[in-house]
Amino acid sequence: MSTIEIRKVTKMFGDFTAVKDADLKVAAGEVVCLLGPSGCGKTTTLRMIAGLERVTAGDVIIAGKNMNELSPQKRDIAMVFQFYALYPALSVGQNIAMPLHYEKLSKEEMDKRVMKVAKILHLDTVLDRLPGQVSEGEKQRVAVARAIVRDPNCFLFDEPLSRLDVELRHSMRGQIKEVLSGLSKATVIVTHDQLEALTMADRIAIMRDGLIEQVGSPHEVFAKPANVFVASFIGTPQMNLIEANFKGYGDGKAKVVFDKQEVTIGANAGVASLKPGKVTVGIRPRAFSVASRDTKDTIDAQAELIEPMGAETLIHARTITGGDIRVVVTRDKRVKVGELLHLVPDPAQTHIFDESGKAVRA
Amino acid sequence: MANSTSILEWLGFRKASGVTEAGWGHTLLVGIVSFIYFLPVLFIIFTAIKPQDLALSVPPTISPTSLFGLIPDQYVFTPTLENFGSVFSRVMTPGGSPEATGFDRFFFFFIFISSVSVLLALVIGTFAAYGFSRYPLKGNDTYLFIILTTRMLPAIVIVIPVILMFRVTGLSGSYLGITLLYTAFNLAFTIWMMKSFFDELSTDVEDAARIDGSSEAKVFLKICLPQVVAGLAATFVFGLILTWNEFLFALLLSNADTRTVPVAMNQAVSSGGRGTDWTLLASIETLFLIPVFLVTFFLQNHLLRGVTFGTVKR
Numbered sequence: 001m002s003t004i005e006i007r008k009v010t011k012m013f014g015d016f017t018a019v020k021d022a023d024l025k026v027a028a029g030e031v032v033c034l035l036g037p038s039g040c041g042k043t044t045t046l047r048m049i050a051g052l053e054r055v056t057a058g059d060v061i062i063a064g065k066n067m068n069e070l071s072p073q074k075r076d077i078a079m080v081f082q083f084y085a086l087y088p089a090l091s092v093g094q095n096i097a098m099p100l101h102y103e104k105l106s107k108e109e110m111d112k113r114v115m116k117v118a119k120i121l122h123l124d125t126v127l128d129r130l131p132g133q134v135s136e137g138e139k140q141r142v143a144v145a146r147a148i149v150r151d152p153n154c155f156l157f158d159e160p161l162s163r164l165d166v167e168l169r170h171s172m173r174g175q176i177k178e179v180l181s182g183l184s185k186a187t188v189i190v191t192h193d194q195l196e197a198l199t200m201a202d203r204i205a206i207m208r209d210g211l212i213e214q215v216g217s218p219h220e221v222f223a224k225p226a227n228v229f230v231a232s233f234i235g236t237p238q239m240n241l242i243e244a245n246f247k248g249y250g251d252g253k254a255k256v257v258f259d260k261q262e263v264t265i266g267a268n269a270g271v272a273s274l275k276p277g278k279v280t281v282g283i284r285p286r287a288f289s290v291a292s293r294d295t296k297d298t299i300d301a302q303a304e305l306i307e308p309m310g311a312e313t314l315i316h317a318r319t320i321t322g323g324d325i326r327v328v329v330t331r332d333k334r335v336k337v338g339e340l341l342h343l344v345p346d347p348a349q350t351h352i353f354d355e356s357g358k359a360v361r362a
Numbered sequence: 363m364a365n366s367t368s369i370l371e372w373l374g375f376r377k378a379s380g381v382t383e384a385g386w387g388h389t390l391l392v393g394i395v396s397f398i399y400f401l402p403v404l405f406i407i408f409t410a411i412k413p414q415d416l417a418l419s420v421p422p423t424i425s426p427t428s429l430f431g432l433i434p435d436q437y438v439f440t441p442t443l444e445n446f447g448s449v450f451s452r453v454m455t456p457g458g459s460p461e462a463t464g465f466d467r468f469f470f471f472f473i474f475i476s477s478v479s480v481l482l483a484l485v486i487g488t489f490a491a492y493g494f495s496r497y498p499l500k501g502n503d504t505y506l507f508i509i510l511t512t513r514m515l516p517a518i519v520i521v522i523p524v525i526l527m528f529r530v531t532g533l534s535g536s537y538l539g540i541t542l543l544y545t546a547f548n549l550a551f552t553i554w555m556m557k558s559f560f561d562e563l564s565t566d567v568e569d570a571a572r573i574d575g576s577s578e579a580k581v582f583l584k585i586c587l588p589q590v591v592a593g594l595a596a597t598f599v600f601g602l603i604l605t606w607n608e609f610l611f612a613l614l615l616s617n618a619d620t621r622t623v624p625v626a627m628n629q630a631v632s633s634g635g636r637g638t639d640w641t642l643l644a645s646i647e648t649l650f651l652i653p654v655f656l657v658t659f660f661l662q663n664h665l666l667r668g669v670t671f672g673t674v675k676r
Contacts, residue, residue, distance in 0.1 A: 102575030
């Protein structure tokens with residue numbers, strides 16, 4: 001079976017811990033994205049799976065076999081690098097054929113396989129050119145072709161789309177997803193682009209400072225962020241994270257004080273077990289509805305900056321005590337700068353995080 | 363500014379979409395500067411083909427041809443190849459018959475010594491540089507620094523210990539000794555040069571090769587080496603020029619039979635007690651110029667070509 005599993009994997013560079021106790025399982029046919037800001041250890045994790053870095057502690061298991069002591073060439077993997085890493089002196093065709101040389105195939109068989117992947121990735125017309133003579137998008141596809149030409153245990157992608165322009169990135173995302181779906185291999189993709197992760201992954205592992213903060217489906221990490229970091233990292237515009245004082249819970253509602261405004265907002269039943277004290281309330285910009293002036297329990301904020309985004313409008317508003325709130329409203333909702341907004345958060349999309357930053361859920 | 367612009371225009375510069383394009387003035391200017399740089403070489407070559415008695419004539423003869431009457435006759439000399447003959451065989455004692463000077467052998471062995479030491483240093487140094495670049499040791503920089511000390515210190519400082527070392531090992535005055543010494547010198551230079559070329563390479567390509575199934579030896583030979591060909595060529599040429607110019611160590615460590623050309627040149631010119639024979643010196647120098655000139659000429663494309671072209675964009 002083509003699976004990847006890492007167990008309590010740790011990587012130290014001298015005194016610096018790049019990855020700490022990372023656990024992750026990738027099933028056959030599953031695409032998992034390692035997502036996080038730069039320097040969070042996601043690429044190091046990928047390189048440990050590939051065998052390009054040794055693990056300091058823990059186990060890397062590919063296809064049920066412990067790979068800790070095996071060099072990359074013995075792990076039977078395919079990897080696509082951020083900078084493509086094409087062999088400069090070899091033609092596109094020879095680049096794609098490179099991994100096949102070690103399988104001792106006949107010339108005809110090799111040509112057949114190269115042609116097959118070249119057709120899938122629309123590279124059949126540039127096979128004779130050198131990497132320096134093809135476009136960025138083609139280079140990227142050559143890198144993918146070189147990875148899928150063999151039948152490896154698993155696929156690893158390191159920031160595969162980061163060098164492409166927006167339009168190409170969009171179409172390549174679809175192409176890679178399509179190619180991968182036909183292969184039923186375990187795949188790990190490293191990216192810092194949440195849109196890439198949300199669209200391509202079956203599951204996303206969000207990393208920060210060497211720790212995996214949450215693993216879940218794109219829907220889960222968006223709808224049920226495990227902590228403040230995940231909440232702030234996933235979703236654009238960023239989730240509003242408001243420091244507040246939690247007073248108590250009753251009747252499906254939490255009583256909180258934002259600076260001086262005391263409001264009762266809908267919250268999940270898990271909040272009942274929370275002791276009064278400092279909390280962070282997370283509300284997505286799209287989870288607000290703008291209510292009329294006499295509605296009770298609203299968060300009041302004055303519109304300061306209005307950014308039309310096409311279908312929606314992003315409003316930067318300021319609360320009485322100076323807190324920043326981002327609100328997204330539909331295009332037809334006209335708001336003027338300086339207008340006082342009475343905002344009602346959607347209880348299903350209101351997250352309460354305790355003092356340590358962990359989400360409180362039922 | 364307006365004034366300087368008009369001067370540039372007067373010199374033939376043209377403006378094309380903001381970038382100054384080369385006109386005839388520009389070409390002329392570069393031509394003059396190049397000529398000044400080439401003048402010493404030209405001077406030596408002309409002296410080499412002058413009749414011996416015109417070498418120190420006043421006014422000096424400056425051209426083998428009158429350039430269609432452009433240069434007055436008193437500045438023109440009749441070229442001769444006689445001086446080149448006397449490099450290899452000439453009258454050494456007053457009233458004697460011509461004798462072989464041994465320069466044919468000096469040239470042959472010096473070309474041999476230089477090429478062998480530079481090539482040997484290139485092979486060993488490239489391996490060492492790859493090691494220093496890819497598999498750093500504890501205290502890597504310290505080792506690199508120590509390697510450089512032989513090149514960094516003034517030669518005069520280390521020449522005495524080296525003479526003593528050669529005496530003890532019995533290498534003094536042998537071609538083997540000089541070859542080993544030059545290899546050691548070139549090694550320091552090669553390691554530093556090649557390490558910087560290896561450092562420039564993207565390790566991604568090497569990692570990709572590892573994942574594609576290459577062994578470490580293949581990564582080095584098939585992936586890294588082809589990318590540093592330009593570096594190898596440059597290191598070879600610079601090493602050759604350094605070796606070709608070396609005088610001090612050769613003077614002190616060779617004997618009458620194993621002289622390198624720079625040493626032999628010095629001794630040939632000052633021997634005989636008739637003062638300096640300038641035309642002889644110029645002809646030896648002209649011959650001395652040819653090998654390095656040829657190597658540089660044939661490797662110039664490699665020297666100019668970029669190390670990698672568009673493979674890894676950063």
